[in-house]
Amino acid sequence: MSSSARDRVRTLLKTTGWLQTDIDTLGNDADLYVAGLTSHATVTLMLALEETFDVEFPDSLLRRRTFSSVDAIVEALAEIGVNTEAV
C-alpha cells in the first residue's frame, strides 16, 4: 500500500514516543516543540528521517525550524528531492 511522505512522517512521530502529545490530535502545522519534541529527540528524528527516506539533510537544513512541524519536515524533504506524494 502506498503512503505519502506526510503519512510516513506522522507514523514515525506516532511510534517513537518523542512527543508528549499524541500526533493524531495534532494538525500538520502544529508546533512539534510545543508538543514535547526535545533537542536530542530532534536529532534522533533527523536520523530516522534520513534512514526512512534514504536521504541526507544538507547543513543548510540542520536547523530547528526544519523539524518544527509535519509540514516543515515534508517541505524540507521535498527540497532535497523526496517525492512527497504517494510513494
Place this chain on the structure above:
Amino acid sequence: MTTLQDEHRAYRDELLQAGLLISMGVDGLYGRSGTFEGIVEGINHAFSKVGDPDRPDVMRFPPGIGKWQLEQSGYLKSSPQLVGTIHSFTGNDRDHRAMLETLEQGGDWTAGQKMTQVALAPAACYGVYPAVAARGPMGGNGGLVDCYTYCFRHEPSIDPARMQMFRQREHVRLGTEEQATTFRKLWMERGQAVIKSLGLPFEVDVANDPFFGRTGKLLATSQREEALKFELLVPITSTEQPTACVSFNYHRDLFGRGWGIKTSTGDVAHTACVGFGVERITLALLKHHGLSVPHWPQQVRDVLGL
C-alpha cells in the same frame, strides 16, 4: 605573518618562562604556581562575594563522575569527542608481565586496560543534577547549588586558555521555568559587573557548545536559535577570536527530564547555570594587567583580595 597559533605559543611560553604555569609535557595539561593559584582564589573570592548572599547549597565533587552518570547525562550523544574515561589494569600476574614487556618495547601497553566505573567530569555541574534528583521533589523555592571542580575535555591545544583540565566555579539553579530564566538574567548582569570590576574588556554574545558531527550541527544551531547559551568573551591572545571566560546557560528541562528532577508541584524542573572559567579569567588578568600581580591596579587587587 603572525598566526593565531604563534600568538598562543608565545603567550604559553611566556607563562611557562615566568613559572606561572608548569609544563607537564602534554598540551593543555599544566601545573600552577602559587601566584597563579592566588589569582584563582581571588576570582573565587569575588564570585563568592556576589553569590554567597543567595545562600546556595555548597556541593564539592571530585573531578570524576560515575560512569552511569555520564551515560544518563546525554553527554555521550552530544559531545563524545570531549569525553574522558578512566581505565585501569585488571589482569593477573601474567598479564602484568606482558604489559611491562610491551611498555619496554615501546608498544601500546594500554591495550589490556579496562573501563572503570569512573569518568571525568565534563563540567562542574554534572554531579549536581543526580544529587538533587535523589533528594526527591524540591520545595517551592526550587534549588540553588554552588559547585566547583576540575573538569576534563579532550581538546589538546597549545592555547593556554584551552586547557584539557581546568576548573569551573558554578551556581546551578533548579526550579520552574521562571526561576531558571530569572536566575540566568540576574547572573548575566552580575557576571558582567564582576569582569568589569577586574578591569577587563569584554563582550557578551550568544553561543553554542562544540557538539559533535552533523547531529551536533543541528544541536548547535538549535541552541543558538533559542539563545540557550551566552558567553562573556574576553580577548586574551586574539581580539578577533576572544575567549569565553564566563557562560550563562539555560537548559530548559533537559536535565530535569534526564534526571527526573521535580518541582514542588510535581512538574519537570527547568535548570540554568552560570560558570566562571577560573583559569581563563586568570590568564586574561595576566594578559591585560601584566605578569606581576603587585603592579596590577589597586582596585583590581581589592576585588580579588590580593
